[in-house]
Amino acid sequence: MTQDSLIIAGKTYSSRLLVGSGKYVDLAQTKAATEASGADIITVAIRRVNIGQDPNAPSLLDVVPQSRYTILPNTAGCYNADDAIYTLQLGRELLGGQNLVKLEVLGDEKTLFPNMPETLKAAEILVKDGFEVMVYCSDDPIQAKMLEDMGCVAIMPLASLIGSGMGILNPWNLSLIIEQTQVPVIVDAGVGTASDAAIAMELGCDGVLMNSAIAHARDPVLMAQAMKWGVQAGRAAHLAGRMNKKFAGIASSPLTGLVV
């Protein structure tokens, strides 16, 4: 395959798999799984993970260094625009002025579904403040378009509920979003196993972001590797173009030049 990189806000990444940094048993496992995933972008919940907020505690950056990875601060645990904006301002400060962030404003603790009115409100303010906003959103194409028009640098519809591992519940909506969107579309949340990641990429997503499927696998390091391959296989299949489906049996061997 020729060079096929993911470009977000003008920066090129070789991996189309983005991973979370939560839910691992310890930092050693975080490091091993992150390395096995081959991901370049690692997202960090600023409210939950230490990247310098507590200078006396171990930092994620000790095992996932900024010299190797793009650390993507996210607003996990925020339920309104004000909290999300404040959290990302803190993230920008902790990461030396980095503007690339992941916005997620959640609706409730039961579903962790995006609160779209608050997401739209926060995105508008953050973009005006110079942030490059990758935005977790519902798979509603109308609201996804609003976020793109506002200037978000990546649209990140959920495949299914965060942490559910249910896979892609509505490929049709994802396809509508992919078709209309000029910035990268990255499925975020709900991926359960490598075939889910491959399907997202076959649909034409530009990338996949996940956490639980890797961290909660029996062997997180092996699953991280499987996810890397799933994303690569799905991307290659998307670029190759699948054959048309036919409701008929069609022989694989040639029909001409028969011996008998």
Ligand SMILES: CC(=O)[C@@H](O)[C@H](O)COP(=O)(O)O
């Ligand atoms: C890590 C992150 O940013 C979240 O949006 C979320 O945790 C990803 O979802 P899964 O845990 O379902 O992969």
